[in-house]
Amino acid sequence: MKKPEIKTLLEKYYKGETNLEEEGILIEYFSGKNIDSEFISDKEFFTFLIKERENQSSIEDLSEPIWKNIEEYENHNKYKSLKNKTLYRITLAIAASLIIAMVSVSIFKHELFTKKNQIQFTDTYNNPELAYIEAKKALLFVSEKLNKGTNHIENLNSFEKGTKDLKLIENFDKGLNELKPVKSIEVVNKYIKNK
Incomplete structure (x- = not known):
C-alpha cells in the first residue's frame, strides 16, 4: 500500500471517520513487516490494538450470567417489597378500624350518659300526608345531589380505556422476553466464529 493512502487513512482514523473496512486495511498494513519508518509510532499503537482484540476474544462472555443475576435480584426485591407493602396495608387497616371503633364507642357513651333523659321524639307535622310529601322532597333532593356527584365518575371510564391500551405494552414486553x-x-x- 502506498504511503499517501496510509497517511490519509490514518488521518481519517484519528478523526473517527473510518469504516470497518478501512480500519481492517490499516490493521493489515501495520501487522505486516514492510512499514515505513514514518509510521513506527502508529505501528506500536495498532500492534497494541491487535493484541487487545485477541485478548478480548479469549475473554468469556459474562453477559448472560449477569442478566440472569439481575433478573433474580429484581424478582427477589419485587417479592420482598410486595410482601412488606401487603403487611403494611393490613396493619394500617387494622389500626384504622380500631381507632374508628374506639372513637365511636366513646362518642356513643358520651351521648348516652349525658343525654339520658333528654331524648324525646316529637312529630314536626300534624298531618301525615304533609310529612310524607316533605320527606319525599327531601329524599329527591338528596338523590339529585348524589347523582350530580356521580356524574364526575364517568370520566374514570376514559381512564380505564387508557389502561386497557397499556396491556398491549405488556404483550410487547412478553415478546421481548421471548x-x-x-x-x-x-x-x-x-x-464458533472465533474457533
Whole structure:
C-alpha cells in the first residue's frame, strides 16, 4: 500500500471517520513487516490494538450470567417489597378500624350518659300526608345531589380505556422476553466464529 493512502487513512482514523473496512486495511498494513519508518509510532499503537482484540476474544462472555443475576435480584426485591407493602396495608387497616371503633364507642357513651333523659321524639307535622310529601322532597333532593356527584365518575371510564391500551405494552414486553434466547444464540455463534 502506498504511503499517501496510509497517511490519509490514518488521518481519517484519528478523526473517527473510518469504516470497518478501512480500519481492517490499516490493521493489515501495520501487522505486516514492510512499514515505513514514518509510521513506527502508529505501528506500536495498532500492534497494541491487535493484541487487545485477541485478548478480548479469549475473554468469556459474562453477559448472560449477569442478566440472569439481575433478573433474580429484581424478582427477589419485587417479592420482598410486595410482601412488606401487603403487611403494611393490613396493619394500617387494622389500626384504622380500631381507632374508628374506639372513637365511636366513646362518642356513643358520651351521648348516652349525658343525654339520658333528654331524648324525646316529637312529630314536626300534624298531618301525615304533609310529612310524607316533605320527606319525599327531601329524599329527591338528596338523590339529585348524589347523582350530580356521580356524574364526575364517568370520566374514570376514559381512564380505564387508557389502561386497557397499556396491556398491549405488556404483550410487547412478553415478546421481548421471548427474544432473550436469540441473545444466547449470538454468543454461541461468536464462540464458533472465533474457533
